[in-house]
Amino acid sequence: MYSSYHENSFSIKETRGTCNACKQCSPLGACVVFLGIENTLPMLHGSQGCATYIRRYLISHFREPVDIASSNFSEETTIFGGEKNFNTSLDNIIIQYHPKIIAVASTCLSETIGEDIKRFIYEYKNLHKKNKKLPEIIFTSTPSYKGTHYSGFHEAVYSVVESLANEGGNCDNHINLFSNFISPEDIRHLKEIVADFGIRAMIFPDYSDTLDGALWDTYQRIPPGGTSINDLKNSALASSSIELGYVLNLDVNSSRLKTNFLSQSAGEYLKTKFGINLYRIGLPVGIRETDIFFQLLSSISLAKSVPEKYEKQRGRLIDLYIDGHKYVFGKRVIIYGEEDLVVSLASFVVEVGMKPLLCVTGGESGKFKNILQCVLSNSFSNEIIIKQGATFEQMENIIINSEIQPDLMIGNSKGYYIARKLKIPLIRVGFPIHDRIGAYHNKLLCYEGTISLFEQIVNALLEKKQHNSSMGYKYM
Numbered sequence: 001m002y003s004s005y006h007e008n009s010f011s012i013k014e015t016r017g018t019c020n021a022c023k024q025c026s027p028l029g030a031c032v033v034f035l036g037i038e039n040t041l042p043m044l045h046g047s048q049g050c051a052t053y054i055r056r057y058l059i060s061h062f063r064e065p066v067d068i069a070s071s072n073f074s075e076e077t078t079i080f081g082g083e084k085n086f087n088t089s090l091d092n093i094i095i096q097y098h099p100k101i102i103a104v105a106s107t108c109l110s111e112t113i114g115e116d117i118k119r120f121i122y123e124y125k126n127l128h129k130k131n132k133k134l135p136e137i138i139f140t141s142t143p144s145y146k147g148t149h150y151s152g153f154h155e156a157v158y159s160v161v162e163s164l165a166n167e168g169g170n171c172d173n174h175i176n177l178f179s180n181f182i183s184p185e186d187i188r189h190l191k192e193i194v195a196d197f198g199i200r201a202m203i204f205p206d207y208s209d210t211l212d213g214a215l216w217d218t219y220q221r222i223p224p225g226g227t228s229i230n231d232l233k234n235s236a237l238a239s240s241s242i243e244l245g246y247v248l249n250l251d252v253n254s255s256r257l258k259t260n261f262l263s264q265s266a267g268e269y270l271k272t273k274f275g276i277n278l279y280r281i282g283l284p285v286g287i288r289e290t291d292i293f294f295q296l297l298s299s300i301s302l303a304k305s306v307p308e309k310y311e312k313q314r315g316r317l318i319d320l321y322i323d324g325h326k327y328v329f330g331k332r333v334i335i336y337g338e339e340d341l342v343v344s345l346a347s348f349v350v351e352v353g354m355k356p357l358l359c360v361t362g363g364e365s366g367k368f369k370n371i372l373q374c375v376l377s378n379s380f381s382n383e384i385i386i387k388q389g390a391t392f393e394q395m396e397n398i399i400i401n402s403e404i405q406p407d408l409m410i411g412n413s414k415g416y417y418i419a420r421k422l423k424i425p426l427i428r429v430g431f432p433i434h435d436r437i438g439a440y441h442n443k444l445l446c447y448e449g450t451i452s453l454f455e456q457i458v459n460a461l462l463e464k465k466q467h468n469s470s471m472g473y474k475y476m
Helices: 026-034 048-062 075-080 083-097 108-112 117-127 149-164 184-196 229-237 266-274 286-300 308-328 339-351 368-379 392-402 413-422 446-468
Strands: 040-045 101-106 136-140 175-178 201-204 240-244 277-281 332-336 355-360 385-387 408-411 426-428
Touching: 026 040, 026 048, 026 101, 026 149, 040 048, 040 083, 083 101, 083 117, 101 117, 101 149, 117 136, 136 149, 149 201, 149 229, 149 266, 175 184, 175 266, 184 201, 184 308, 184 446, 201 229, 229 266, 240 266, 240 286, 266 277, 277 286, 286 308, 286 339, 286 446, 308 446, 332 339, 332 392, 339 355, 339 368, 355 392, 368 385, 385 392, 392 413, 408 413, 408 446, 413 426, 426 446
Parallel strands: 040 101, 101 136, 175 201, 175 240, 240 277, 332 355, 332 408, 355 385, 408 426
Antiparallel strands: none
16 A cells, blocks of 8 residues: 655755755766767866766766866955856867867856856856967856756756757758766667668767777776767757657746746757757656657657567567566565656556656756646656755655655665665665766666666566575476
8 A cells, every 4th residue: 555645744854965965966966968069078167076986886886987177266265256267168179179169167156156157157258269279169057056966967058059959051851869867878769760761860968989988998087979969059959849748948047037048958948048849858768758758759750660680579579578567466565766667666566567756856846746637647646746946855854754665676776775774675776876887877768777677676586585585496
């Protein structure tokens, strides 16, 4: 049975500080996007510690070298402003890295003291306007005290498209595919799928090589790969855009929503500014959501049928559901992570007969519950505990005080200590995954990704049952 607990009926002592939040900071998400652009170097306008923290998180998850520049604030800079540091940083980046784009993100400190970074960029470009090799400089506002790594990710996607998209050139009948915060392996999988449908697509961001490359003979300061700058410019010429995810845009408290920006996502911007058709669907996890994605691709590819290889994958997934149904039916699950990820996982969970007890996110979009309810439709229950803007301490308190008894947790590695206390399996999905290798190879999307996820879940449940058995049997 579900617990009768609801968020509004549970009192958690409020404090000014946040302990172990179920999120990371906004500039981190922006840096992931920047690293998915060809020949681009991210730069943070703030203290050196911000860049160090983000590099540490990304390197630990992706197991790749990551360079992130910093304007290196000091006490003096904080008082008198950081324009001099900003300009010096740009000079050093250009001399040492020779990037085509320098992508700048703000931090807590620069936002708090009111740095006018757009003016800095304008004046720097004016000062060096005779330099024909001056790189493009893009800015994204990502104060760390607002939003999450997820909102920072999508703010960066928006800012890059707004800065680069233009109507110059000829329409080449391609589509824009905004792929969300997914693994490099899933990006490669999406490339394969759209190619099999005969569709030309700009996939953005594309860090499938930059954050999961082959072994180098010599160190490369900016890894090869990424969405090409030309493709980003031509995004304004696409026949349509597809956005994977329902939440996408910034938190409701974002400063950008108080300005006169045309839209809240890259796809909406292109639709409003250039009249490009926009399709928004969920992350394709499970049969239902993947069917929607493949049907959309079929319609975009002029009614081309779904390639036979994917029909076979779908059939194998259904067969796998049948094989494993008796092991998962009725199992109670806790799901946490980025908002769109939790929604897609919840949809998959109910599809296979499991029960989501608790859905938790650090996001604060204000749309989480409504979207979850819409996607789950008739499978949604008011007994599901939903918590946004959450910390892991709050999540643990909810579990203890509501006396729910989960069988499984699905989420990133930051929730491991809770799973350990509860003595239940943790299926590691999302970001960050620091206590396992291969997170960058995790395939989650579409039929093949769902096959992998379902097998992980069934095997984790079987392993727990086998481990707890006094007989130690070897046959299920």
